[in-house]
Amino acid sequence: MLVIGNGRMITRDAENPFIENGAVAMDGNTIVMTGTTEAVKGAYPQTEYIDAKGKIIMPAFINVHEHIYSAFARGLSINGYNPDGFLDILDGMWWTIDRHLTPEQIRYSALATYMDSIKNGVTTVFDHHASFGHITDSLFTIEDAAKELGIRTCLCYEVSDRDGKEKARESVMENARFIKHALEDESGMIAGMMGMHASFTISDETMALAAENKPGEVGYHIHVAEGIEDLHHCLKTYGKRIVDRLMDCNVLGDKTLLGHCIYVNDHEMDLIKETDTMVVHNPESNMGNACGCPPTMAIVHKGILTGLGTDGYTHDMTESYKVANVLHKHHLCDPNAAWAEVPQMLFEGNARIAGRYFKKPLGVLKKGAAADVIVVDYDPLTPMNGDNCNGHILFGMQGRDTTTTVCNGKVLMRDRVLTGIDEEAALARCREEAKKLADDINSR
Structure with missing residues (x-):
């Protein structure tokens, strides 16, 4: 189980599109609950918790x-x-x-x-x-x-x-x-x-x-x-x-x-x-x-x-x-x-x-959807709600503002650090292979 909470939550769920202090609970690869942080933490009090610290919680x-x-x-x-x-x-x-x-x-x-x-x-x-x-x-x-x-x-x-x-x-x-x-x-x-x-x-x-x-x-x-x-x-x-x-x-x-x-x-x-x-x-x-x-x-x-x-x-x-x-x-x-x-x-x-290719609903935070969630480091300087959140994304956010990424219920990045792979070592090998490719192309 994993709960991410204490953030302005954009759900993309038409029935409840925006929660001012929202949280999402995930059990395995599936979302089991969305709501206020108080309600979700109350329902799952002993669960691993990621504090969004007022940032944006939204579908990946x-x-x-x-x-x-x-x-x-x-x-x-x-x-x-x-x-x-x-x-x-x-x-x-x-x-x-x-x-x-x-x-x-x-x-x-x-x-x-x-x-x-x-x-x-x-x-x-x-x-x-x-x-x-x-x-x-x-x-x-x-x-x-x-x-x-x-x-x-x-x-x-x-x-x-x-x-x-x-x-x-x-x-x-x-x-x-x-x-x-x-x-x-x-x-x-x-x-x-x-x-x-x-x-x-x-x-x-x-x-x-x-x-x-x-x-x-x-x-x-x-x-x-x-x-x-x-x-x-x-x-x-x-x-x-x-x-x-x-x-x-x-x-x-x-x-x-x-x-x-x-x-x-x-x-x-x-x-x-x-x-x-x-x-x-x-x-x-x-x-x-x-x-x-x-x-x-x-x-x-x-x-x-x-x-x-x-x-x-x-x-x-x-x-x-x-x-x-x-x-x-x-x-x-x-x-x-x-x-x-x-x-x-x-x-x-x-x-x-x-x-049309994956069975679980994607791109939405609601019960039964895939547990794909991100936390974005954005603190709006103007009022934010379900009606204007797209404008905030368009003019206020960038992809690299993402601090935490969860896919299929697994934390792939936490506080901007990738999990499950040595990023520095992988990038070093990428640079080696990229140089080999460039040398090969330009030697012919």
Whole structure:
């Protein structure tokens, strides 16, 4: 048993959204009670207690689109890399990195990403992995890192024909093996999807191979119209728009997650809505790659289940919240844009997306939900309540304000110190592996 109390508590529970001096009680991996600190401590007087000391208690964050394999790109300089457009960025940076990753570098990329996620209050990560130099067992390597740190994760491998048919087949089989493994797992901490890169790097033959080997219980995780080149290729090669092609290939559906969706039109949005397919918005990545601003507000207004991800650009969901808020105001020249839509994506959409892969309710503090709780070091200088707490998060908090992170009832970080891993030693190995990767890339 564990109780966290004596904090302003944001629950995300519509029946009781904010408790001024709140507490949450956890028994194993499940929340058993929320209420005032006095009531909860009274009900569980002999339980381990974490005093929030007036800080914010809230549900842990969920990130529905990450790229663990990009962890060692931070500060990396690649000889001759001078991109002229999105395709050059993909091939010159990201595909170059993933072709050179070793199994050890995959492991430490995962540890680095998950450690940073925990420090930013993120306990559930949907990752989209690529390591075309070492495909087989790469997802299992990442799973081992997740288990070591105690974080919840949904994994997939990025199927693509870009390095040939044999590696495309190997990628499909890695997904299939991991999905079957995840479906048999009873911990509630791992899930699998059939990962795909994007329409322009996947042939009809490989699409069919993926469909043949995908268990019916799961969907696809694929980048859609991230760059205009993806759309142009689909129109030229297949005579149709990307979402139409995915519809024809039976990729759409309630378990499928579409990343980006920058160059989609109203007709495609209608198809996404009609098939109950999910979308994830990654604002910083779209801006950083100069890909454009997606019609995310229109997508949300269509009633499409939409979440917020980081695409590996950061591991701080509050940072992505801030950027998405100003991006759509700026793009639409509308100061009223994104006030409601972005927090809906982050706090409701991400929880609903995760709910399609994990059984316990996530992103909410209420009885029966998963015991995923964070404490954030924030002392509001203006009145705070259930009606304005999103404004406080947007303008007053950062991910690194997280002091304590609990996932599945286990304390993963207490007073900003990670538990269960020697962070200093792990980061030292990360630096070693990152240098090996950079030296390997620039020696060729």
